[in-house]
Amino acid sequence: MLSEVVRQQAQAEGLALLVAETKTGYFGVSLDQGNKRPKPYQAKVRRGGTQVSLGRFTTAEEAALCVARSPEGQA
Numbered sequence: 001m002l003s004e005v006v007r008q009q010a011q012a013e014g015l016a017l018l019v020a021e022t023k024t025g026y027f028g029v030s031l032d033q034g035n036k037r038p039k040p041y042q043a044k045v046r047r048g049g050t051q052v053s054l055g056r057f058t059t060a061e062e063a064a065l066c067v068a069r070s071p072e073g074q075a
Contacts, residue, residue, distance in 0.1 A: 006061035015068040017061065026064035028054075028073065045072040 010017050018027035024041065032040050043054035043063040054070060057063040067073040 003059055003061045006065050010065050010068060017064040017068055018073060024060040026060055028067035029060050029063040043067045045070050
């Protein structure tokens with residue numbers, strides 16, 4: 001999804017993409033720069049004291065939307 005489409009989708013669902021002072025700009029989103037993957041952004045949250053991967057994404061905004069949809073992102 002394009003970044004603007006993702007932002008519109010988040011707004012339509014009543015979700016906020018959690019902004020953070022990181023390289024990606026979003027909470028729970030990391031960039032795997034060392035590997036030339038087609039989906040370099042990874043969404044992660046802490047669940048019960050354990051870090052859980054929510055998946056890999058093409059854009060940081062897509063990963064941030066996934067985090068926002070999670071119970072941890074809505075808390």
